[in-house]
Amino acid sequence: MPATGRIEIDFERCKACELCVPACPKNCIEIGARINAQGYAAAFFARPDDCTGCAVCAEACPDVCIEVWR
Amino acid sequence: MPATGRIEIDFERCKACELCVPACPKNCIEIGARINAQGYAAAFFARPDDCTGCAVCAEACPDVCIEVWR
Amino acid sequence: MKTEGKDRFKRQVFSRPKSLVDVKSHFCPGCHHGIAHRIVAEAIDHFGLREKTIGVACVGCAVFLYDYIDVDVAEAPHGRAPAVATGVKRAQPDKFVFTYQGDGDLAAIGTSEVIHAANRGENISIIFVNNTTYGMTGGQMAPTTMLGQKTSTSPYGRDFRKDGYPIKMAELLATLEGTAYSARVATSTPAQIRKAKEAVRKAFDMQIKEMGFSIVEFLSTCPTNWGMKPIDAQKRVLGEMSEYFPLGVYKERKQADFL
Amino acid sequence: MKTEGKDRFKRQVFSRPKSLVDVKSHFCPGCHHGIAHRIVAEAIDHFGLREKTIGVACVGCAVFLYDYIDVDVAEAPHGRAPAVATGVKRAQPDKFVFTYQGDGDLAAIGTSEVIHAANRGENISIIFVNNTTYGMTGGQMAPTTMLGQKTSTSPYGRDFRKDGYPIKMAELLATLEGTAYSARVATSTPAQIRKAKEAVRKAFDMQIKEMGFSIVEFLSTCPTNWGMKPIDAQKRVLGEMSEYFPLGVYKERKQADFL
Amino acid sequence: MRLATAAAQRVLMKGNEAICVGAIAAGCRYYYGYPITPQNDIPEYMSAHLPPIGGTFLQAESEVATINFILGTSASGKRVMTSSSGPGISLMQEGLSYMAGSELPAVIVNISRSGPGLGGIAPSQGDYFQAVKCGGHGGYRMPVLAPHSVQEMYSLTMLAFDLADKYRNPAMILGDAIVGQMKEPFEPVAYESTVDPGKPWALTGCAGRPRQHVKSLYLKDNAIEVHNWKLHRKYLLMQEKEVRFEDYRLDGARIVVVAFGTAARVCKTAIQWARGEGIAVGMLRPVTLFPFPAAQVDAAAARADVVLVVEMNTGQMLEDVRISTTFHDRIRFMGKPCAMPTPEEILGEIRNLAGKRR
Amino acid sequence: MRLATAAAQRVLMKGNEAICVGAIAAGCRYYYGYPITPQNDIPEYMSAHLPPIGGTFLQAESEVATINFILGTSASGKRVMTSSSGPGISLMQEGLSYMAGSELPAVIVNISRSGPGLGGIAPSQGDYFQAVKCGGHGGYRMPVLAPHSVQEMYSLTMLAFDLADKYRNPAMILGDAIVGQMKEPFEPVAYESTVDPGKPWALTGCAGRPRQHVKSLYLKDNAIEVHNWKLHRKYLLMQEKEVRFEDYRLDGARIVVVAFGTAARVCKTAIQWARGEGIAVGMLRPVTLFPFPAAQVDAAAARADVVLVVEMNTGQMLEDVRISTTFHDRIRFMGKPCAMPTPEEILGEIRNLAGKRR
Amino acid sequence: MNADVIMAGFGGQGILMIGNLLSIAAMEEGRHVTYFPAYGVEMRGGTANCTVVISDEEIGSPVVGRPKACVIMNGPSLGKYLPSIREGGDLVINSSLVDPAKVDRTDVRLLSIPANDIAREVVGSQQLASMVALGAYVTVTGVVEMQTLFDCLPKVISRKYEKFIPLNVNALKEGESFARHHP
Amino acid sequence: MNADVIMAGFGGQGILMIGNLLSIAAMEEGRHVTYFPAYGVEMRGGTANCTVVISDEEIGSPVVGRPKACVIMNGPSLGKYLPSIREGGDLVINSSLVDPAKVDRTDVRLLSIPANDIAREVVGSQQLASMVALGAYVTVTGVVEMQTLFDCLPKVISRKYEKFIPLNVNALKEGESFARHHP
Numbered sequence A, B: 001m002p003a004t005g006r007i008e009i010d011f012e013r014c015k016a017c018e019l020c021v022p023a024c025p026k027n028c029i030e031i032g033a034r035i036n037a038q039g040y041a042a043a044f045f046a047r048p049d050d051c052t053g054c055a056v057c058a059e060a061c062p063d064v065c066i067e068v069w070r
Numbered sequence C, D: 001m002k003t004e005g006k007d008r009f010k011r012q013v014f015s016r017p018k019s020l021v022d023v024k025s026h027f028c029p030g031c032h033h034g035i036a037h038r039i040v041a042e043a044i045d046h047f048g049l050r051e052k053t054i055g056v057a058c059v060g061c062a063v064f065l066y067d068y069i070d071v072d073v074a075e076a077p078h079g080r081a082p083a084v085a086t087g088v089k090r091a092q093p094d095k096f097v098f099t100y101q102g103d104g105d106l107a108a109i110g111t112s113e114v115i116h117a118a119n120r121g122e123n124i125s126i127i128f129v130n131n132t133t134y135g136m137t138g139g140q141m142a143p144t145t146m147l148g149q150k151t152s153t154s155p156y157g158r159d160f161r162k163d164g165y166p167i168k169m170a171e172l173l174a175t176l177e178g179t180a181y182s183a184r185v186a187t188s189t190p191a192q193i194r195k196a197k198e199a200v201r202k203a204f205d206m207q208i209k210e211m212g213f214s215i216v217e218f219l220s221t222c223p224t225n226w227g228m229k230p231i232d233a234q235k236r237v238l239g240e241m242s243e244y245f246p247l248g249v250y251k252e253r254k255q256a257d258f259l
Numbered sequence E, F: 001m002r003l004a005t006a007a008a009q010r011v012l013m014k015g016n017e018a019i020c021v022g023a024i025a026a027g028c029r030y031y032y033g034y035p036i037t038p039q040n041d042i043p044e045y046m047s048a049h050l051p052p053i054g055g056t057f058l059q060a061e062s063e064v065a066t067i068n069f070i071l072g073t074s075a076s077g078k079r080v081m082t083s084s085s086g087p088g089i090s091l092m093q094e095g096l097s098y099m100a101g102s103e104l105p106a107v108i109v110n111i112s113r114s115g116p117g118l119g120g121i122a123p124s125q126g127d128y129f130q131a132v133k134c135g136g137h138g139g140y141r142m143p144v145l146a147p148h149s150v151q152e153m154y155s156l157t158m159l160a161f162d163l164a165d166k167y168r169n170p171a172m173i174l175g176d177a178i179v180g181q182m183k184e185p186f187e188p189v190a191y192e193s194t195v196d197p198g199k200p201w202a203l204t205g206c207a208g209r210p211r212q213h214v215k216s217l218y219l220k221d222n223a224i225e226v227h228n229w230k231l232h233r234k235y236l237l238m239q240e241k242e243v244r245f246e247d248y249r250l251d252g253a254r255i256v257v258v259a260f261g262t263a264a265r266v267c268k269t270a271i272q273w274a275r276g277e278g279i280a281v282g283m284l285r286p287v288t289l290f291p292f293p294a295a296q297v298d299a300a301a302a303r304a305d306v307v308l309v310v311e312m313n314t315g316q317m318l319e320d321v322r323i324s325t326t327f328h329d330r331i332r333f334m335g336k337p338c339a340m341p342t343p344e345e346i347l348g349e350i351r352n353l354a355g356k357r358r
Numbered sequence G, H: 001m002n003a004d005v006i007m008a009g010f011g012g013q014g015i016l017m018i019g020n021l022l023s024i025a026a027m028e029e030g031r032h033v034t035y036f037p038a039y040g041v042e043m044r045g046g047t048a049n050c051t052v053v054i055s056d057e058e059i060g061s062p063v064v065g066r067p068k069a070c071v072i073m074n075g076p077s078l079g080k081y082l083p084s085i086r087e088g089g090d091l092v093i094n095s096s097l098v099d100p101a102k103v104d105r106t107d108v109r110l111l112s113i114p115a116n117d118i119a120r121e122v123v124g125s126q127q128l129a130s131m132v133a134l135g136a137y138v139t140v141t142g143v144v145e146m147q148t149l150f151d152c153l154p155k156v157i158s159r160k161y162e163k164f165i166p167l168n169v170n171a172l173k174e175g176e177s178f179a180r181h182h183p
């Protein structure tokens, strides 16, 4: 079944706290390798195809790094 | 029936607050006419013969002016 | 006159407690502070605590505690008696430490100190005299002032919309885990006085048994600032005051270890 | 990248609230202060209060409130936010006034101010973030620190015999007549976050309806000073913390006139 | 309303009440406080007189809460006042420092009593250091006005509100039990504002403008240093523009008394008597303790043989006199902590000094 | 225990911790406090090290509670200490006034930060007035010691306990973020008491003696005046006996720098450099800010061409220098509020002054 | 002409009222005047007292250690203030409550006036005893005109009680005539 | 001989530990020394840094605006401190995490040492990267004897970990030899 939603993670804002990772019921998010200016290995949208646009990840992000579309 | 108790009121300590007067179940105490050094018309033991020595008056006196014997 | 009394009636059934210094008090006629002082002295005598007691005086009409109770006394800044008592008790855990505070002192400026002393389960005892006003300073409104009560700073009567409701400290402090004993008493009838004595003994006993924080709230009178005759002041306590501030024991810990 | 997203999925279902300034926060990774800030901003947007709001910042990790929430903000001395808010609200009853305070700020040094603001039924709203420690100053013990919890000033763990029990502010404040609304929430699961938003809206609505004092206690995290990964910090909230500090609504006034 | 009748003619009024009348005349509609002797007339007057004119009187649970109520109402752009005495003023020190740092105006009245500690209610000038050097942290300053009559309790209160707004800074009235409790005839001269009433910095909600803040925290780089210099320039400006003092029979005076408030009052009687005896004595009475009339004191000292500082403490303003002039050897001190010297005592001292001269 | 190892040899230690080691060495077994940057190392150290030696560490709910815990334990006759910074010290002013009035000893540490208000955590000497003039009501005084090295954080803390007990008065350590946070080698020289440990006035229960009190209230007649004179004599005695200062290269100095604490430290570098350039400059460093080394400052000023006062504020000790000497025209000031001047900046100023001389 | 007086008695005897009246009268006559009431803990024990200073020059201290005159309305106050009166000063005592025999000083001019009795029997109200005493004091010392006192009564008596003004005038007059007939 | 150095990197890289070790070593060699750590809000964001000043004379400021040397263990710190180094000063960077290309100054003596790689591959523990860097810094500047560093290790390593002392010695030595071979 195709993605019914999409997110965008603000690379520079992310602090790599990892809270969004387990929050996503579809396990779409992972912590990346690239380090941002803050010195954090920001999270990235690893599995876009599974995203439902439920926005749970965005709700869980303390730094409001995630935007969600449906 | 004769008195079964007796009280003494410290004339100079008394502030004539009158709390002991209604407190006495036997109505033995009255406010006097003589003014003490504090300027108060101290209470006095008006009806010794009725005293039962129950000490209710003493308990009621905020200035601990009353001693009771039985 | 004494001899006169002695001849027929030998047994003295009421006399001034040993720990109550034999001097004239500065209290106004009919003020119940005098009764509370006497009850405290009686309890100190009862447990034989006089020589191991440190009292902490508040700032209020009871500021002269050290003139009346025959024990060592420290003066605390207004409202801070529980903090000073904490400093004394932590330094001398084997001593008996109590504070004596008015309602302005404890329920207004001293709110934080009493709440945290209770919350720490500080092993001290507090005598709290609630006369619904700031007596010493001339009868201003206190947090305990009754709704509608006119005072020198609530000339139109206390209005809950502006000043809120009279605060119930005995109940509030009873909700804290560290509180071992909390009760509210009055001294307007012989029966009430008996109950008040029991409560103070219980409170002191809690400290002796190291059970934690104990407090007894006295509903008291301020005839002078209420503008009432002492007898009418007592009636007010028996009436509207005890209606709003119900007498009773709000908390009583049974065993020492309160886990 | 945005365009990319827009092409297939037109409807944005989650975005930063208008009242939340679009800047990087100074909070540590995974700190729930960020979530509480967002929820407050969302509630302000929900009621359209931004232009009539005066926020009062505490001293703590949330001291920079004025950098993040797009409203007028006054800085209060540590613990005094409810008093400052009282001064603002009495001068501008038509404005919306809230404070945002930590547990050291509100439950320790600010105890008296919050209790009397509540007792007066002060028509203000309080966001209270309880992370069981003094975050900003490096993780010292707070009145809310859990029993046994090791902090930089309780290196042997909090012992109730010495420091008493963690204080439960939501419950304590709920006992006061002037309190219109008191609830405790958390933000460690999507469901909890939903409940937290409801609670904050309820609290703000109480002020809008002039029902009196309202407070929402957030069980929050301090990964940095707890020495935990953010995810484990969340687990602690879901575990021992919410066990001792039960989530729920402790008071909710129904009609405005509370006589 | 009392104020109305007052406006009509000379009235006999208590100093503490004159402060209230002055405050209300100056447009103060918010008063917060906590009871303490000997200033209770102030909250009592305000609790009775503010509500009828739409003002707000609120009794706080403590002086710590009081000063923070004040901070909040001041930040709202309103004229607001509180009053207390020694112990209560001590509890306000943190809040005063925050208000100075946040540049918030307000009038703080200290009807001082005896200290240190609980001390007593006898009149005293023992709080001079606390008021003038500022007892809070961080080295801020504030205008301190010292009324010596009921008339000045009224007029200096109005001035205090103007200075507070003009410099966006707390201003203090430093009185004592005598000038606070006594009644005297006074003329309620109408208030005339000397400042622009606009307060664009006030927190009123950010409708139609960017959000703004009232704060004292400056963390980035040397922002706090820059802020401190800004405040310092303000204090220098006060020293340049706001010095006020009374020249009492200074012409030709060989002995210059320096005293403020109640002490200065008593000195006037002594000076009247001494002048009667032909002793050339006069007084320089600082009305503003900060800014201190340093140049005037120096000039007077330069002309005189002796400078007699009289205070109801053990020597506090004395330090400002020494700071103001290099004629240290001419300075004498007569102090009475927590007690009002009698005119007789002061006359005696003046006679001695006059004698020494000859 | 760290102390044990410490006793053995020179150790590298943080200034804040050296205070703790000094306090424990001096027999302090009670510490109460409330967290605040930049002094948290002190409560943290005490919370870890007091319990093992049978001492008591208790964190208070506020600084107001703290100072009253201190009052209670001091009244019990025990050596007790607290520490805080600007805002917290402001909240202790009422309690400090009560302790001074009740003649209770204790050591109060102020590791000061930037103000006024919340200010910031940058190093500052902005609390000089509050500490030295005493911010509480009633005009009391207390010894104020200004360490400028980790070694002095240790030794002056021990001295503070002795002075407090000797005069039955609170004593203050006035440090700042720099001397508090830095580590330096220091020698934990053993503590030798200079005072009689007996405290017959302590409240220990009236077993075998009449009851006694600790209080500051004096209502009858002029009792409060008598009490104030008694306290004043104590303060005069401190000024006579307890002045401490460092003479740093003053011999032959035409330029005399007057600075304390961290500022004095930086001045030393500048003076080393200037002496290297052949400029005759030295420093008089007040170690006791109260009692202030007035006579020494006056003598130095008398011999010098210029007196350069350097402070990390806009000019507070400067006033005590003006009070101490009549050579006002020789006094120059270099201030940096809430920031440490660099040796380069101070050297520049010294060069200017040296230039001016020629 | 300068004057100062300490007035003392029980609370409720109207001491502060007569002090106020005298002060206002002096003010109305264009004099400098200060009125200083007891305050704070001094108020305790149901006693009331105040000090009034009247002068043609600016007044220094409103508190006097050695008053030129005293008006003593009750027993306790006599003991407290008798020693402080200046030599040759005036002492007016309310002989209804104060025993003249207790006045052991011969260097003061004493007027014993049974103020309570006069107030009760002649004026018709105990309440006005202190007004009677004020009338006597003013007559003896002449610090202000009696007429001024009459004119100022409305300033110290609230609207509510203005019907009693004539009674107060009588009280003052009775005090005056008693003083005239007992020089 | 006087020296000062700022050491900076991520929290947990052991920055404060090497600062302490260097300071203690200097102390043991009888020098004056001050160590100043970042504190308060500066601590935020997981970075750590400290300043060490070593001198034969009494030391004034323990904080230096323009250090004679810097030891930079992570990227963000380079940007922060590179501009402040004095002309002709020494810069040691951890090239495992810091890009040498980013060093846009030619007026400082640069030593790029892959501290993490050396620590991991040669010494056998990533943890010791900063020890490697310290060895290199001390070799380049000679502010203290290597031997003194070795001797002082027990003072900064708790009993519990004393078994790792040899490993730390190796790390210091590896840093030393790298510095010798890349002058």
Ligand SMILES: Cc1ncc(C[n+]2csc(CCOP(=O)(O)OP(=O)(O)O)c2C)c(N)n1
Residues within 6 Å of the ligand: C059, C060, C061, C062, C078, C101, C102, C103, C104, C105, C106, C129, C131, C133, C134, C135, C136, C137, C142, E034, E035, E036, E037, E063, E087, E088, E091
């Ligand atoms: C800091 C401070 N604020 C105010 C006062 C003035 N003051 C003295 S006693 C008192 C209140 C007394 O009321 P309460 O505590 O109820 O005792 P009561 O006299 O009624 O027994 C106040 C406000 C003070 N001494 N210190």
Ligand SMILES: Cc1ncc(C[n+]2csc(CCOP(=O)(O)OP(=O)(O)O)c2C)c(N)n1
Residues within 6 Å of the ligand: D059, D060, D061, D062, D078, D101, D102, D103, D104, D105, D106, D129, D131, D133, D134, D135, D136, D137, D142, F034, F035, F036, F037, F063, F087, F088, F091
């Ligand atoms: C009067 C005063 N005391 C102490 C401090 C230091 N201080 C700043 S924030 C803070 C506590 C912060 O803890 P909390 O309120 O729980 O907020 P958090 O950082 O945990 O969110 C303290 C004690 C201060 N600024 N002012």
Ligand code: SF4
Residues within 6 Å of the ligand: A005, A006, A007, A023, A024, A025, A026, A027, A028, A029, A050, A051, A052, A053, A054, A055, A056, A057, A058, A068
């Ligand atoms: S929107 Fe839902 S599904 Fe998509 S990434 Fe976020 S949590 Fe996962």
Ligand code: SF4
Residues within 6 Å of the ligand: A009, A013, A014, A015, A016, A017, A018, A019, A020, A021, A042, A043, A060, A061, A062, A063, A064, A065, A066, D030
């Ligand atoms: S929750 Fe936010 S900050 Fe944390 S990792 Fe995910 S995107 Fe980054």
Ligand code: SF4
Residues within 6 Å of the ligand: B005, B006, B007, B023, B024, B025, B026, B027, B028, B029, B050, B051, B052, B053, B054, B055, B056, B057, B058, B068
């Ligand atoms: S003892 Fe009892 S009976 Fe006797 S007087 Fe007292 S109350 Fe009355």
Ligand code: SF4
Residues within 6 Å of the ligand: B009, B013, B014, B015, B016, B017, B018, B019, B020, B021, B042, B043, B060, B061, B062, B063, B064, B065, B066, C030
């Ligand atoms: S109760 Fe005591 S004080 Fe009151 S009248 Fe009776 S005896 Fe006198």
Ligand code: SF4
Residues within 6 Å of the ligand: C026, C027, C028, C031, C032, C033, C061, C131, C135, C136, C221, C222, C223, C224, C225
């Ligand atoms: S003022 Fe009130 S509380 Fe105080 S002594 Fe008098 S009656 Fe009692």
Ligand code: SF4
Residues within 6 Å of the ligand: D026, D027, D028, D031, D032, D033, D061, D131, D135, D136, D221, D222, D223, D224, D225
């Ligand atoms: S210190 Fe704790 S509370 Fe403060 S921002 Fe970091 S994680 Fe959050």
Ligand SMILES: [Mg+2]
Residues within 6 Å of the ligand: C102, C103, C104, C129, C130, C131, C132, C133, C134, C135, C142
């Ligand atoms: Mg009361």
Ligand SMILES: [Mg+2]
Residues within 6 Å of the ligand: D102, D103, D104, D129, D130, D131, D132, D133, D134, D135, D142
């Ligand atoms: Mg917290």
